[in-house]
Amino acid sequence: MRYDLIVVGAGPGGYVAAIKAAQLDMKVALVEEQRVGGTCLNRGCIPTKSLLHSAETVRTIKQSEEIGIHIDAITLDMNRIYQKKEQVVDQLVQGVEALIKANKIELIMGSGEIIAKGKVRVSGEIYETDKILIATGSKPAIPPIPGSDLPGVLTSNELLAQSNQYKQLVIIGGGVIGVEFASIFNDLGCDVTIIEAADTLLPNFDNEISKKLALILKKQGIKIFTKSSVASITKDELLTCTFISKGKDMSAEGDAVLIATGRKAAFDGLFAEGFAVELDNQAIWVDEAFETSVKGIYAIGDVASRGMQLAHLASAQGVNAVMAMNQTAGVYDLDLVPSCVYTAPEIASVGITETQAKEQGISIKLGKYPMAGNGKTIIAGSSLGFIKVIAEAQSDKIIGAHLMCERATDMISEFATGIANGLTIDQVTGIIHPHPTYNEGVGEAYELLTGHSIHTMPKK
Structure with a gap:
């Protein structure tokens, strides 16, 4: 059986690319050694956030006396906490499997080995294809520390x-x-x-x-x-x-x-003896269309040399790579990638920082709103945090945003939308933000760019 595209690796880069290719009427096979969803779904983003949710619940209970709720003791059942994590992962894996099936993508379970241009071997069977997309992700990088192999x-x-x-x-x-x-x-x-x-x-x-x-x-x-x-x-x-x-x-x-x-590109055993692609700093080298040094073979996500190691970036790269295979312009702006950290409070960032602006010689305007004045933040008892937005002084265009507050990871996309569309200070300050919400802080930060914030004490 011959395919238009074989994707090796069914993580957030691989399965998304496979679905996009199927939507473009390509005949697609998806090769996965373990479970669909890759590191993000099975051993990274999702299980970590499930544990974070449990930890946040414990923290909320411990702080409940501050709002008049008294709980005598907390008992942790770590087995149950981990079981909940597995339930979340299983539900999402099943959802991805259903999407793969619904898009008529052939899921081939096993370890994929590229033996030549247009040929992939899985469990002794050779599959032929016009194009190959490598999306095998990454694995933990272990530095050479004596004792790093000890139990525990x-x-x-x-x-x-x-x-x-x-x-x-x-x-x-x-x-x-x-x-x-x-x-x-x-x-x-x-x-x-x-x-x-x-x-x-x-x-x-x-x-x-x-x-x-x-x-x-x-x-x-x-x-x-x-x-x-x-x-x-x-x-x-x-x-x-x-x-x-x-x-x-x-x-x-x-x-x-x-x-x-940190993590490093995972491609052990991917290439048959005598066949290889060019590497760049221990990752697979790709050009702007995500094509490797071998024509017809592409690579995206953590295994490739281009961009940060983020699940949502891998998905975007997968879509753009498939569009490039079909001689069509990419969908996503890959130069503008939000980053999120799920601590308490949350952290989110997009665009350039103050330091980067200074290094690049860009004059900026800065709007920084302390969330201690935000109603929802005060109710939640988490007043530490701020929203910082950066605009280019000459054009007044928004070029960066950095948040450290409750729901920062949910709010960062508003800034990404503003930056991607070249919105100016005047345009963003005209947006009404609902009250009471954490999102009001976004509007306050925008207003501070003008020097006329309503809910910030005036400078003397």
């Missing part, structure tokens, strides 16, 4: 797979994965330590957000060491992580150590 030293894969009520958890890495798991297990009663090599947590985000997050997490009881390098991990009764922090020898103990130092 985990990646996010193992931490999500098996329920365990840890008393102490050491996290190596203060990026998105590290801070989210720190928030989860701290709320679930675990003593958490974060060790990060960079100067701040979330080093790729707005500087003010990175610094303020560290203060908030410390206030919640999480111990944080930045500018720190891990020397070794040893095991006695507990695991001991030895590290150097700002020139001092230090150590932290835990029932478990989570290595959260």
Whole structure:
């Protein structure tokens, strides 16, 4: 049987690309070794957010006395919390499987191996196709730390797979994965330590957000060491992580150590012996149309060299790659990608930061609204946070937004829409935001760009 397209990998990049190709009347096969949904659905975004929801519920109960609700004791059933996570994952996996079937895509279970241009081998069977799309994603990157192979030293894969009520958890890495798991297990009663090599947590985000997050997490009881390098991990009764922090020898103990130092492209065993594509910094090189160095073979998402490692970006790249295969313009603007972090409060970012604007020589106007004045925020008892919006001074166009507040991840798309459409300060300040909502803070930040915010104290 011959296909127009074989997609290898059924994660958020692969299955979305397969559906888009089917909608364009391409005959499509989708190859997956494990379960559809990839890392995001099975071992990443979705299971993590399920655990976050449970942790948020615990935090809300602990704070309930502030609003007159008294609960004597909280009992955690970690097995049930993880069962709920599995129920959520199973429901979404079944939904994706139904979409694949409804779009008449052939789902081939097994490990895909590209043996030549236009040929993919799965479980000994060879399938022929006009085009191949690689969407095999990424896997945890484990640095060469002595002791990283000890029992109890985990990646996010193992931490999500098996329920365990840890008393102490050491996290190596203060990026998105590290801070989210720190928030989860701290709320679930675990003593958490974060060790990060960079100067701040979330080093790729707005500087003010990175610094303020560290203060908030410390206030919640999480111990944080930045500018720190891990020397070794040893095991006695507990695991001991030895590290150097700002020139001092230090150590932290835990029932478990989570290595959260990023992810790397996963393509082991993908290419048959004697066949290869060009690589770029340990990922698959692709051009602007996501075509590799071999014509007719494309790659998207975490396995490819272009862009950040984000599920929604992989989906967008998948759609654009399929459009390019059909000599059609891409659907998505891949230069404008929102980033989200699900801590408490949430963090979301799109466009350029103040630092990037300065480095690029762009004069800016800044509107920053502290959410301590927002009604919904005060009701929720979570006044720490802000909404910051950046406009280019010369054109008045919105070019960046950085949020640290409740529902930040739900609100960031409004800013992305404004930036994508080249909206100016005058255009966005004319939008009415409903009251009372967290979203009012967006309108307040926009007004501050004009220097005439209604609900902010005037500068003396």
